[in-house]
Amino acid sequence: MRESDSFEPRMQVRDLSAPGTILREVDGLLRVDPPEVSMFAMPRRDRRPPAVRLAPGQWLQWQINYRLVGSCGGAWSYRLETFNILYGFAVPDVFLGVPARRVDERRFLR
Secondary structure (H helix, E strand, C coil), X not given: CCHHHCCCCCCCCCCCCCCCCCEEEECXXXXXXXXXXXXXXXXXCXXXXXXEEECCCCEEEEEEEEEEECCCCCCEEEEEEEXXXXXXXXXXXXXXXXXXXXXXXXXXXX
């Protein structure tokens, strides 16, 4: 969801073998690699957390924030991405509870 479109929910279906995909099934678990980070985003993240593995029925919340500099005039913008990823079938309120795993890559942004 994005604030710019009034937080209208969106869904994407992707081929899990496509380049840049962060999700893969490995040995009966879902492997979630760190989301890609723009090379223009600050702060630099030279060291990223390792991949997370989820068993069926578990879910992960991964948060990461950025500061971006605009190409016209150099105005800063800020971005917070929250990925809620469930391995298995979902019930409507699945993401209202406590995740089995949580990765917090939020950093102080000046």
